[in-house]
Amino acid sequence: MLTFKYRIYPTKKQALHLNRQMQLAKELYNLLLEKSKEHYKETGRTFSQFDMNRHILQLKKERPKLKELHSQVAQNISKRISDAYKAFFGRIKEKKNGRKINAGFPRPKKFVRSLTFPQSGYKFRNERRLYISGIGNVPIVLHRLLKGKVKNCTIKLYPSGKWYAGFSEEILKTEFESNHKGEVGIDVGLANFATLSDGEKVESPKFLRELEERLKFIHRRVSRKKKGSSRRRKARFRLAKKYEKVENQRSDFLHKLSKKHVDSYSRIAVEELNVKNMVRNHQLAKSIMDASWSAYRKMLHYKAWSAGCEVIDVAPAxxxxxxxxxxxRKDMPMSERTYRCSFCGHAEDRDINAAKNILTRAMDGLSKSHARGDMSSVSLETRTQGISLKRELYGVET
Ligand SMILES: [Zn+2]
Known part of the structure; x- marks a missing residue:
């Protein structure tokens, strides 16, 4: 399932209606959350999504204005609460396993800034108009045509005041067929976003490197203004706009890079993400890069399907x-930019050497699983060889 978002341009009147729907959605969210807590206190059982949907009917009788809320949107609110509970129980489990996190019980919302129509309530009138039930025909800019089956539509208001419509699309997996373009290992890093085993380097774009500084600067400008003042509000608005702009640039860069890579190679080996390290890291610049690498990997995986390319995750150690x-094997402090082997004399750029090792590790894992030819042991073997089960989850078989 892929999600694409497009800018929409509701009229003032349409925006008012959408805001009203969000206001009602917030009220419903908080009412349902309250009810689910009561239910748990009384019965010791969770209030299911089904229970919530049934309770909505009663709430609508008690509070007639809730009838204005689109029924599909209302049902999605039940799902959001149920998801919030699931995440909460997930965090409790992690806490029990020793992770130091705040479990954070689901709390009432001050705002709801998006409306989701799970099945119906929206329709494309033509390439420039999206019909939203109860709102009317809203101008939309489709920079890319939807190809797959559209599963749902989410209307979202960003803090900058821009409206977007996001669609989840179900894209059918095409049979994996190698494009015979060769293999590559990719190492990711701070200065060079990606280093390829064939020697190519992709520098981290300037906006990513400077992002931390820029955000700090704007944050300072916001915090210098008096709380509650209109100057502060304006500064916050500018901050939100900046965030959005950078986010769009970042996503654009990652989409183009991952597309280029799946089109250029038939096999791509990347390191598995070290999630533990990510969580522990509190440095902003590093966390932005972590998020970018992780997004890049995800894109490689899902774009590989249609490009006839296979992406293999290897253990990062x-x-x-x-x-x-x-x-x-020898120690390599961060300051050493060149790998100099004391055994064979080989000297190579640190990152290219790493990218080559990533590729070798992936190919070793593949040849071992081929040699065995037994799928049940393959999955175990590949796991220990460092090729994650993700490959099987993504439906690519070797
Ligand atoms: Zn050597």
């Missing part, structure tokens, strides 16, 4: 420490 030529 020690790829910088090993000599890509002879397999010798």
């Amino acid at each position: 020690d790829t910088t420490k090993i000599c890509s030529k002879c397999g010798n």
Whole structure:
């Protein structure tokens, strides 16, 4: 399932109606949350999504204005609460397993800024008009035509005041067929966003590198203004706009890069993400990069399908420490930019050497699983060889 978002341009009147729907959605959210808590206190059982949907009917009788809320949107509110509970119970579980996090019980909302129509309530009139039930025909800019089956539509108001419509699309998996374009290992890093085993380097774009500084600067400008003042409000608005702009630039960069890579190679090996490291890191610049690498990997995986390319995740351990030529292992402090092997004399750029090791690890895992030819043991074997089960989850078989 892929999601695409498009800018929409509701008229003033339409925007008012949409805001009213969001206001009602917020009220319903808080009422249902309250009811679910009561229900739990009384019965010791969770209030299911089904229970909530039934309760909505009663709420509509008690509070006639809730009838104005689109029924599809209302049902989606039940789903949101049920998802919030699921996430909450997930966090409790992680806490029990020793992770230091706040479980955070679902809380009432001050705002609801998006409306989701799960099945119906929206329709494309033509390429420039989206019909939303109760709102009318809203101008839309489709920069890319929807190809797959559209599963739902979410209307969202961003803090900058821009409106977007997001669609989840179900894209059918095309049979994996190798495009015979060769293999590559990719190492990701701070200075170079990506280093390829064939020597190519992709520099981290300027806006990503400077993002931290820029955000800090604007944050300072906001915090210098008096709380509650209109100057502060305006500064916050500018901050929100900046965030959105950078976010769009970032996503554009990642989409183009991942597309280029799946089109250029038939196999791409990347390191599995070290989630533990990500969570522990509180440095803003690093967390932005982590999020970008993780988004890039996800894009590689889902774009690989239609490009006839296979993406293989390998275990990240020690790829910088090993000599890509002879397999010798040595320590590599961050300051050393060149790998110099004390055993075979091989000297190579640190990141290219790592990218080559990533590729080797992936190919080793593949040849072992081929040799065994038994799928049940393959999944176990590949796991220990560092190729994650993700490959099977993504439906690509070797
Ligand atoms: Zn060596």
